[in-house]
Amino acid sequence: MNQYKEASKLLGPLLKKNGPGLKSLAFGGKKKAPSKAVYATVCHTLRSKQVLDGVLGIVDKARKDFEGLRDKELMYILLYELLLGPYKGIRGGGGVKRVIMKHEKALQAALVQLATEGDAATKNVISSGGGLTSGEGSSLPTVKPSHWPKYIRVNTLKATLSEAVSSAKEKFGEANVAVHQVVDNVLVLPSTVNDLYEWDMIVRGEVIIQDLSSCLTAVALGGGNGTRWWDVGPAKKKGKKGKDKNGVVMLDACAAPGNKTTHLAAIVNDGCEVQNQVIALDRASERIKILEKRVKLLGGDSGVVEPRHQDFLKVDSGDAGLKNLRAILLDPSCSGSGIVNSPDRVENSDSSERLRSLASFQLLALVHSMSFPQVNYIAYSTCSVNVEEDEAVVAKALKEGNAKLEGGERWQLVAPVSLKGWKRRGLEVEGLTKEQAACLCRSDPFDGDVTNGFFVSYFERVKVAGEGKREGTIGGGGVGENADNYELPEGGAVKVFKEGMFKVEEGGEGGKKQKKKKGAGVKGVEVKGAGSKGEGEKKRKAPSQHSMVPADISDIPKKKLKKMLYKQRQREQKLERMKKKKKAEGGKRV
Ligand SMILES: C[S@@+](CC[C@H](N)C(=O)[O-])C[C@H]1O[C@@H](n2cnc3c(N)ncnc32)[C@H](O)[C@@H]1O
Secondary structure (H helix, E strand, O other): OOHHHHHHHHHHHHHOOOOOOHHHHHHHOOOOOOOHHHHHHHHHHHHHHHHHHHHHHHOHHHHHHHHOOOOHHHHHHHHHHHHOOOOOOOOOOOHHHHHHHHOHHHHHHHHHHHHHHOOHHHHHHHHOOOOOOOOOOOOOOOOOHHHOOEEEEEOOOOOOHHHHHHHHHHHHOHHHOEEEOOOOOEEEEOOOOOOHHHOHHHHOOOEEEOOOHHHHHHHHHHHOOOOOOOOOOOOOOOOHHHOOOOOOEEEEOOOOOOHHHHHHHHHOOOOOOOOOEEEEEEOOHHHHHHHHHHHHHOOOOOOOEEEEEOOHHHOOOOOHHHOOEEEEEEOOOOOOOOOOOOOOHHHHHHOHHHHHHHHHHHHHHHHHHHOOOOOOEEEEEEOOOOHHHOHHHHHHHHHHHHHHOOOOEEEEEOOOHHHOOOOOEOOOOOOOOHHHHOOOEEEOHHHOOOOOOEEEEEEEEEEOOOOOOOOOEEOOOOOOOOOOOOOOOOOOEEEEEEOOEEEEEOOHHHHOOOOOOOOOOOOOEEOOOOOOOOOOOOOOOOOOOOOOOOOOOOOOOHHHHHHHHHHHHHHHHHHHHHHHHHHHHHHHHO
């Protein structure tokens, strides 16, 4: 059987509603599995089907001719090959090819029309030749998942990184233990390590097997602007000036089974004197039960995590019980098209109706997150590689969410400081600038990453400055929508969110250039010995020596703090003027 025929046979049942999945169809039976090329052709044709239907919608004559064809599946395969495939042509001959080629010019013109007038998703499918992400060459992971390293997240609610490293070295051998260089508190073990579930640290919930990609969301939210803004300092004595003795509250809006909830809880309680709380919502009762169990094991049961069986969309943004809410982690239901071992991945990623309904829920939930007036930080993520669920949702949410905000404030995308070493960034789609796309993080197993496909975005609420003023910051140097500006400023800088809500951005380590990584067989991974730099618990960063504002501002009266901020701005402007003058003088001398 020729390749096209074989591909069309596979495609047939997949186009039927409630038909089997591609993986089970291709690899589940006793018959020989299809070649990689046939599998890839079917995947790309499936992904392109909406575009191909769009083309047929424009070329009436072709559509009418094609209606008479018996082998519709072959028609789609050949249409894909002609318009989007790697050769942009149909190899071989046959009746179906002859009918298609009669309309070649009109079909190509229709594709050009869609590529210029279509929506972002259509354009992306066309520009990537039926792929989902830039640079994607195949629908199969570049590296077999069974060869991926094993990722172990250290649960810092119960153990430290150095404890985990020592224990892992003892159990799996010194040479087998690496610490991830970009994502904090993640150990990397070779794929060949097997008896993980017998490791006592796993049994006790001190470390967790968690895919690297799934660790990105909590890291983005907890360390997005590099300031430990959630570390509010020592508890206030009861009654003192009405200050709350509790820490801040975060909401994991779609939380079950709770991997990101417990991760976030661990990050935002690391080295804090007061307890920060994560409220974990999920509307599925069975899944919330699993989350409760997980929270119990991972040490988040002493009030650090509060599970709630609730629909996030029904949570009132004005709820008085949420007055300490500052951040939302939103990881809603998605197609899961990035999860390589999900049998539903490919065929579901193509079901345009399902994608549309998922994307509209995701948008609704993200815009709802943006409507909480007391929330300043949001992380939105999916384990999907589809633009419709990722960049397109972000672009629309920025538009809709900001349109609902009162003047003087807006949501903006920020490149998370905590992920500044993460190389793969977002895609530039309609509604997002190149700089905004570079604030987004992606992972792509179809293009070499050895983790599941994932997408994460991080937003901050900022004040819109008046004419002639810098936006969002006092003292300058925020990490805003600037791809090349992942680093914090050298001096201190203070960002104002709302009246009376301040955060101090500190320079120090955050302002330094990233160190070059030494490879250890895995991208971005370096083997480190126990007790080496970076393994200890994180300490609160000392305020920058240039900063006139102390790190702990909780005791400073509002008026005084405003004065300090003003003085600091003056001082920094003066320093900047002096720097410019010096540079200009230096230039003249040369
Ligand atoms: C992708 S899963 C979340 C995975 C989780 N963040 C983790 O890392 O373990 C999405 C979850 O959203 C929940 N969900 C969907 N719609 C919801 C809604 N309107 N309110 C609350 N939870 C919702 C689903 O029940 C599902 O458990």
